[in-house]
Amino acid sequence: MSSKLPYTESELVELLKLKSQRAYNYLYDNYSAAVYGVICKVISDADEAADVMQEAFIKIWRNIEQYDASKGRLFTWMINIARNLAIDYIRSSRSKNNSKTETLTEATPLAPGDYTDHIKTDHLGLNKVIDELTIEQKAIIDLAYFQGYTQEEIAKELNVPLGTVKTRARAALLKLKHLFV
Amino acid sequence: MNIQEYISSGIIENHVLGLTSPAEDAEVVKLSEQYPEVRQALREAEDALMNYALLHGKTPPANTKDKIFKALVDQGQMNETPTVDATPGFSAGIGETKTHRITRVLAIAASLLFVASVAFHLFKMADFRQQIRQLEQEKTDLIAQNETFMAQIQEAHQELDVIGDPAFKAVVLSGVPGHDDNRALVYWHNVSHTVYLKPTNLPELPTDKQYQLWGIVAGKPVSAGVYESHDSQQTLQQMIALADVEMFAITVEPVGGSKQPTLDQMVVAGKI
The missing domain is CATH 1.10.1740.10 (RNA polymerase sigma factor, region 2, helix turn helix motif)
Incomplete structure (x- = not known):
């Protein structure tokens, strides 16, 4: 860029x-x-x-x-x-x-596939990148970066411990770094 | 603090995803200013996320850009007229085309004015040239006229000198029978024997003829020369000096004069 x-x-x-x-x-x-x-x-x-x-x-x-x-x-x-x-x-x-x-956190929980529905573009590069990410990694990025969820909200949303959110976040970013940087 | 441990803790990645607390954010910023490694890791995480976000890019509706610029102008945040620094993409909405149109109209008007003024000046210049030619002609004419007057004045002076000199004797030559109206004057100096001729009333001659003045010395005609002028101007002309003259006479002779007077061509004559 x-x-x-x-x-x-x-x-x-x-x-x-x-x-x-x-x-x-x-x-x-x-x-x-x-x-x-x-x-x-x-x-x-x-x-x-x-x-x-x-x-x-x-x-x-x-x-x-x-x-x-x-x-x-x-x-x-x-x-x-x-x-x-x-x-x-x-x-x-x-x-x-x-x-x-209610606040966004208390809104109807997103269905498991809901956040991925947002990614509708058939951009070749994007599909390639998404294929490289795990579903969990993609979910973390979508919720945190695009939707502005907090750690707690994500933990609740994905029903995982807070520590897992942190670990997945790091793994997702390292994968992106590996793909782009 | 072990920086490598800090970097690998995941806090930087969580920070760029917006998952950290304000206190943790402040810590990341502070450490990135202190440690190049932290700054490097932070930049890389940001760039990775930025590239991911760029992949999700969607082209916004075409008029959004114009709306934004117009809103900024309306809010007084931005100048109405884009400065030189506007790019082609920065189009219509905020009056750029209007400005261009005005500029173009002004440019055309200026060109027309220029062409018109050039034409006008060329026209005026031709006029001035014509006037200059006229003035130059008038000047030439005036100089010529002046020279004529000077010559006439000089002649008049000379004539006055001759007439006013008591040593000169004026001899009136009267018309012989058949030329009764004709008359001429001869001034003759009895010491220096200088002769001047002034026709006062002699008819104009054809171009192949001239008047010739004769002096009768001891009963015989002696040429005193031809009168140069063909026209009727009564200018005083100095002739050939003659001594012991008894009488003067004028005959019409071929151009250049004759050795002997053609007696039947005598016009005027007068005794001293």
């Missing part, structure tokens, strides 16, 4: 902090799909997901000053913003609908 960049990440961040519209344009062109993909993991309705993405990109532009490179990558920061907005959106729309007043 980074080989395609005309900017290094630090240059991009610097330009964004200077409110360069060009850098922002670049950011959108290169990361909007990933951001939208993450939002779509949480919000199934495409229009609602697009609205949340708009909110996320506006927040990224407005709050770029708050991004601290020492805490992690720009991408991680952006994904966190997008995912948090998406989760907030789902929670508030659920409470508005009065269908469930």
